[in-house]
Amino acid sequence: MASRQDQFNALVQAYGAELYRIAYWLCKESARAEDLVQETFMRAWKSLDSLSDDRKARSWLITILRREFYRDYAQQKKRLELIDNDNVEQLIDPVQFSTSDSIGLKRALLALPENYREPLVLQVLGGYSCEEIASLLEIKPGAVMTRLFRARQAIRKLLSDDVFQPKSMGK
Amino acid sequence: MNCIDVRRRIVADPEAITSSLEEHLGQCAACSNALEQERVFNARLHDAMLAPIPDGLHSRILLRQSTNERMRRRRFIQWTASAASIAVLAITLHFSLMLTKSVETVVLTHIQSELNHLAERNDINLDAVNHVLQSIDQRLTESVGTVSYAGRCKIRHNQPGAHLVLAGNKGPVTVLLMPGEKIQHRRNIQSSDFDGVIVPTQDGSIAIVGGMGEPRDTINNIEHLLLNALYKQS
Numbered sequence: 001m002a003s004r005q006d007q008f009n010a011l012v013q014a015y016g017a018e019l020y021r022i023a024y025w026l027c028k029e030s031a032r033a034e035d036l037v038q039e040t041f042m043r044a045w046k047s048l049d050s051l052s053d054d055r056k057a058r059s060w061l062i063t064i065l066r067r068e069f070y071r072d073y074a075q076q077k078k079r080l081e082l083i084d085n086d087n088v089e090q091l092i093d094p095v096q097f098s099t100s101d102s103i104g105l106k107r108a109l110l111a112l113p114e115n116y117r118e119p120l121v122l123q124v125l126g127g128y129s130c131e132e133i134a135s136l137l138e139i140k141p142g143a144v145m146t147r148l149f150r151a152r153q154a155i156r157k158l159l160s161d162d163v164f165q166p167k168s169m170g171k
Numbered sequence: 172m173n174c175i176d177v178r179r180r181i182v183a184d185p186e187a188i189t190s191s192l193e194e195h196l197g198q199c200a201a202c203s204n205a206l207e208q209e210r211v212f213n214a215r216l217h218d219a220m221l222a223p224i225p226d227g228l229h230s231r232i233l234l235r236q237s238t239n240e241r242m243r244r245r246r247f248i249q250w251t252a253s254a255a256s257i258a259v260l261a262i263t264l265h266f267s268l269m270l271t272k273s274v275e276t277v278v279l280t281h282i283q284s285e286l287n288h289l290a291e292r293n294d295i296n297l298d299a300v301n302h303v304l305q306s307i308d309q310r311l312t313e314s315v316g317t318v319s320y321a322g323r324c325k326i327r328h329n330q331p332g333a334h335l336v337l338a339g340n341k342g343p344v345t346v347l348l349m350p351g352e353k354i355q356h357r358r359n360i361q362s363s364d365f366d367g368v369i370v371p372t373q374d375g376s377i378a379i380v381g382g383m384g385e386p387r388d389t390i391n392n393i394e395h396l397l398l399n400a401l402y403k404q405s
Contacts, residue, residue: 012232017224024222034225041232042239105219123184124213125220130184148183152212 008045015061016041018126022062025121026069028110040065062126062136108158116151119144177202185209274352274369275360277327278378281334282345282365288336289343291320300335307331307350308404315396319343326352340389342382346397350375370394373403 019040023033043064044051051060109117119137122128130148134141172195180192185206188196196203295318301310303321320336330351337344344367357370360380367380367390379393 008236009233012229016229016232020224020228021220021222025220030222030225033222034228034231037228038232038235042236045236045240105215109216109219120216121220124216129187145180145183149179152182152209152216155216156212 004048008041008048011044011057011061012041015058018058019061019065021125022121023065023069025109025117025125026066026114036065036068039068043068058126059132059136062122066136104159105155108155111158112151112154116147116154119147120151123148174199174202178205181206181209185213272327274349274354274376274378275358277352278347278349278360278369278380279362279365281324281326281347282380285324285334288320288322288334289345291336291343293319295319295321303335304333304348305404307333307348309333309348309350310402310404311397311400312402313400315393315400337393339381339385339393341384341386344379344381344385344389344393346393347378347380348375348401349378352376366390368394370398372398372401377401 016037020033020037023036023040024030027033027036040061044061051057109120112120119133122133122136123130128136130141130144134144137144172191174195177192177195177199180187181202188206196206297311297314300318300321303323304310306323315337317338318335319338320334322334324332324334324347326332326347326349328351330349332350333348335346335348337346350372352375354369354371354376357368360367360369360378364383365380366383366385366387367378369376369378377394377397379390379397381390
């Protein structure tokens with residue numbers, strides 16, 4: 001019979017990397033992403049006894065991760081919710097792309113507003129369906145579909161714009 | 172389902188193909204082609220999202236968890252030790268208070284806890300009384316009156332004593348011989364129910380306590396007789 005510590009080790013091995021990547025796309029910074037993942041696992045350790053079904057471990061961990069993230073950024077999230085229906089292209093700050101960068105797709109992802117980027121990351125990276133994402137984000141599946149559609153369209157738009165092309169570094 | 176609906180769906184989720192979508196895709200080459208492009212785009216997105224995992228991430232998570240756990244256990248041990256210290260302190264204080272309890276309180280508590288002896292109607296002879304007193308290395312050289320009860324007892328902290336009940340003028344009079352309870356001076360002892368004296372002896376004290384209505388002369392007389400008749404054996 002596996003001990004509590006064995007179960008925790010297995011969770012870290014199985015989901016540590018995936019959580020880190022989701023955390024990275026949530027907070028857009030590697031150091032903060034690692035802190036977020038560490039804090040997520042510390043909270044998971046404390047409430048490990050509440051995890052009764054290992055098939056739910058992944059969603060359980062992602063829920064903790066998101067809660068940790070939004071705990072510190074509740075105000076930011078509120079602001080993003082208020083502009084949810086605005087034109088996504090208008091939300092992107094072109095200044096972010098003013099430096100030379102060849103990895104346009106990643107930068108486009110980073111430029112997406114959080115409430116568009118998050119469902120996209122959960123879908124593409126986490127493999128979640130619209131219904132599962134809706135459940136995680138506590139919004140309607142139709143809203144998830146809309147955000148995913150707009151997110152992809154916004155990335156396409158950004159990729160086609162000049163802002164993603166490397167600019168000259170000046171004379 | 173028309174082409175616009177299909178395009179919206181495959182852009183939103185190119186991996187979720189329902190039967191109605193599949194039916195349309197089988198008949199519409201343009202949408203089928205669009206789906207392929209979406210899937211290619213999705214694969215690019217997936218690759219772009221594969222942020223490099225920092226070296227040693229798993230080890231650092233496990234290290235932090237084990238460190239936190241060790242600290243938590245240490246705090247628990249410290250807390251337990253503190254709680255134990257407080258408990259020891261409380262027990263020590265309790266016994267300290269017992270130690271500092273006055274001899275008057277000890278005597279009255281003792282009498283109250285053994286009230287049944289006041290109802291004894293025996294007439295115990297001197298030899299039997301001395302047999303009891305032998306346990307505290309004492310004996311009576313002569314009778315001090317009618318003894319209705321004589322028994323060994325523990326006074327305080329298991330110190331041995333002797334408990335006698337003598338016939339008074341108005342009722343029974345308790346005599347406690349307490350070798351360990353040293354006092355400096357003769358003192359009166361009184362409560363709502365009892366009245367008497369505690370007198371010092373060579374190695375302790377004797378309490379002589381009657382009921383509230385017992386004449387003080389009776390108490391003084393028993394005191395006088397006891398002090399004259401008591402003889403330390405060793």
